[in-house]
Amino acid sequence: xxxxxxxxxxxxxxxxxxxxxxxxxxxxxxxxxxxxxxxxxxxxxxxxxxxxxxxxxxxxxxxxxxxxxxxxxxxxxxxxxxxxxxxxxxxxxxxxxxxxxxxxxxxxxxxxxxxxxxxxxxxxxxxxxxxxxxxxxxxxxxxxxxxxxxxxxxxxxxxxxxxxxxxxxxxxxxxxxxxxxxxxxxxxxxxxxxxxxxxxxxxxxxxxxxxxxxxxxxxxxxxxxxxxxxxxxxxxxxxxxxxxxxxxxxxxxxxxxxxxxxxxxxxxxxxxxxxxxxxxxxxxxxxxxxxxxxxxxxxxxxxxxxxx
Numbered sequence: 011x012x013x014x015x016x017x018x019x020x021x022x023x024x025x026x027x028x029x030x031x032x033x034x035x036x037x038x039x040x041x042x043x044x045x046x047x048x049x050x051x052x053x054x055x056x057x058x059x060x061x062x063x064x065x066x067x068x069x070x071x072x073x074x075x076x077x078x079x080x081x082x083x084x085x086x087x088x089x090x091x092x093x094x095x096x097x098x099x100x101x102x103x104x105x106x107x108x109x110x111x112x113x114x115x116x117x118x119x120x121x122x123x124x125x126x127x128x129x130x131x132x133x134x135x136x137x138x139x140x141x142x143x144x145x146x147x148x149x150x151x152x153x154x155x156x157x158x159x160x161x162x163x164x165x166x167x168x169x170x171x172x173x174x175x176x177x178x179x180x181x182x183x184x185x186x187x188x189x190x191x192x193x194x195x196x197x198x199x200x201x202x203x204x205x206x207x208x209x210x211x212x213x214x215x216x217x218x219x220x221x222x223x224x225x226x227x228x229x230x231x232x233x234x235x236x237x238x239x240x241x242x243x244x245x246x247x248x249x250x251x252x253x254x255x256x257x258x259x260x261x262x263x264x265x266x267x268x269x270x271x272x273x274x275x276x277x278x279x280x281x282x283x284x285x286x287x288x289x290x291x292x293x294x295x296x297x298x299x300x301x302x303x304x305x306x307x308x309x310x311x312x313x314x315x316x317x318x
Contacts, residue, residue, distance in 0.1 A: 049163060231298055232291060239317045243286075
């Protein structure tokens with residue numbers, strides 16, 4: 011029986027990301043190998059029972075384990091470092107079955123690819139207890155497919171349960187969705203007065219400004235139209251943004267610093283004043299925004315990657 015999930019406070023949300031599908035890349039499904047392996051504890055977890063899980067095997071673990079509890083038949087690409095993952099996560103005490111933490115679905119950032127390597131190295135060395143449960147969950151998502159249910163077993167130290175006098179922990183993860191690291195969809199021409207925008211093979215955009223006066227009103231046009239969920243005023247949006255001043259200077263570029271959360275219209279990230287202009291566009295889109303910016307005009311090229 012599948013579990014129900016309830017919203018949780020923002021402070022409890024899981025940082026999951028740098029993960030996306032890998033179709034057509036060197037990290038194909040056949041070549042994708044997760045660094046965490048199944049073990050007696052992760053293999054012995056079943057859904058159901060009074061607390062939500064039943065553990066039928068050993069309840070102790072010397073290092074982290076990962077098992078696939080339910081496989082996916084959606085045909086979706088497997089997940090490798092690079093994008094965004096949406097998942098539900100429940101974390102239980104392995105012995106009592108007590109629910110320790112519950113994180114409801116939302117798109118999340120950001121274990122960088124380099125940190126996945128750090129986690130793998132720590133697990134293979136003598137510092138395995140320095141790896142957190144959140145890092146293990148993010149690492150466990152590698153090679154998963156949306157629609158799968160995963161089980162991650164961790165030591166008490168890895169889950170910080172030892173601080174509460176508890177035992178090894180078990181995380182049950184429902185993988186709901188994965189978003190790529192770049193806008194993908196039908197490309198459209200931009201209206202007159204907009205800059206020319208081109209992207210390289212990775213999706214990184216470049217801008218050629220038009221030889222005309224800077225904009226005095228906010229203007230928005232899609233360059234790529236995605237097929238995902240539409241952004242609403244209440245949506246939490248994650249993506250990439252390149253901002254260039256009208257004299258051609260790069261003001262900000264998340265393609266260098268890492269994809270970011272733009273927030274909702276009401277709680278927009280103050281660094282991204284264009285959040286309201288994203289409302290109405292579907293995930294996967296790239297929009298170009300001419301922003302007067304209080305007399306210091308700029309152009310924003312924004313990839314809308316995930317909508318929660």
